[in-house]
Amino acid sequence: MPELAYVNGTFQPIHEARIPIEDRGFQFGHGVYEVIVSYDRRLFMPEEHMQRLRTSAKAAGVGYDFQRKPLLPIVEEGIGRSGFTDAMVYIQLTAGVAPRAHLCPPDLEPSVIMTFKPKPVLANELRRRGARVLTVRDDRWSQCYIKAITLLPNVLAKTEAVRQDCDDAVFVTESGEARECTSANLFIVKDGHVRFPPRNQSVLHGITQRFILRCAEAVGVPMEEAVISLDALRSADEVFMSSTIVEVLGITDIDGAPVSTGQVGPVTEKLHEAFVAGVRGRLSASA
Numbered sequence: 001m002p003e004l005a006y007v008n009g010t011f012q013p014i015h016e017a018r019i020p021i022e023d024r025g026f027q028f029g030h031g032v033y034e035v036i037v038s039y040d041r042r043l044f045m046p047e048e049h050m051q052r053l054r055t056s057a058k059a060a061g062v063g064y065d066f067q068r069k070p071l072l073p074i075v076e077e078g079i080g081r082s083g084f085t086d087a088m089v090y091i092q093l094t095a096g097v098a099p100r101a102h103l104c105p106p107d108l109e110p111s112v113i114m115t116f117k118p119k120p121v122l123a124n125e126l127r128r129r130g131a132r133v134l135t136v137r138d139d140r141w142s143q144c145y146i147k148a149i150t151l152l153p154n155v156l157a158k159t160e161a162v163r164q165d166c167d168d169a170v171f172v173t174e175s176g177e178a179r180e181c182t183s184a185n186l187f188i189v190k191d192g193h194v195r196f197p198p199r200n201q202s203v204l205h206g207i208t209q210r211f212i213l214r215c216a217e218a219v220g221v222p223m224e225e226a227v228i229s230l231d232a233l234r235s236a237d238e239v240f241m242s243s244t245i246v247e248v249l250g251i252t253d254i255d256g257a258p259v260s261t262g263q264v265g266p267v268t269e270k271l272h273e274a275f276v277a278g279v280r281g282r283l284s285a286s287a
Helices: 024-028 046-060 072-082 124-129 152-163 207-218 230-234 266-286
Strands: 004-007 010-013 031-039 087-094 111-118 131-137 168-172 177-181 185-190 193-196 223-225 238-243 247-254
Touching (some): 004 072, 024 087, 046 207, 072 087, 072 111, 124 247, 131 152, 152 168, 177 230, 207 223, 207 238, 207 266, 247 266
Parallel strands (some): 131 168, 131 247
Antiparallel strands (some): 004 111, 031 087, 087 111, 185 193, 185 238, 238 247
């Protein structure tokens, strides 16, 4: 089936979609985004994703009226039109179209852009062996809780990681604080306890991360929000990442050195199993 796009009120094949040259998203990266997936044509945690999008839009000065023009009906219609059973929906809101100037005109009508594609399937080999990651200096801006479309540092970090035969990169501050991957949240396991970086302005507040916290509680895995040093990252018993696309994915190599035994650990596997079961449970409850 052809991939689908939605641009300011119109559905069309993705290869036909166009945006104006003076859209502020294109000119300045003045926009925010969200990624939602569907399992068996049902959206996973849609309200949580919409709340994060509202938070990002407000913080970035994108004045979209979510109450008067809700986005979820458009998302659901797009999934129906696409025909994809398991879909990935990319939602982008930009500040709108105006002559290029740094100052954004007041009361500008935001642009709404969406794409509908099949949900990526993680290779079994990658899930089995775990990801290899490269640590890189975190030189992004300080407001990473905003899911902004300005992702050049993430793109460059991911590109360098792949160039060095890794799967992803982990951002680490000058002071040695490990924060997150280029598009996923980070966790470590030590003595059966899971730690994840503080959900402050410096990291994205993951929706999948939040769901994993519930899953961990359900299966009796203790979780703690705490600063993770680079030394703690490298000496952990297990390391894993989470995101809408990878779900729960073990990290088994950091900067060319194995994490513990170099194998995906039992806590990571247990939480991935709990995640899959939790998704099934939510879908059954909504059926």
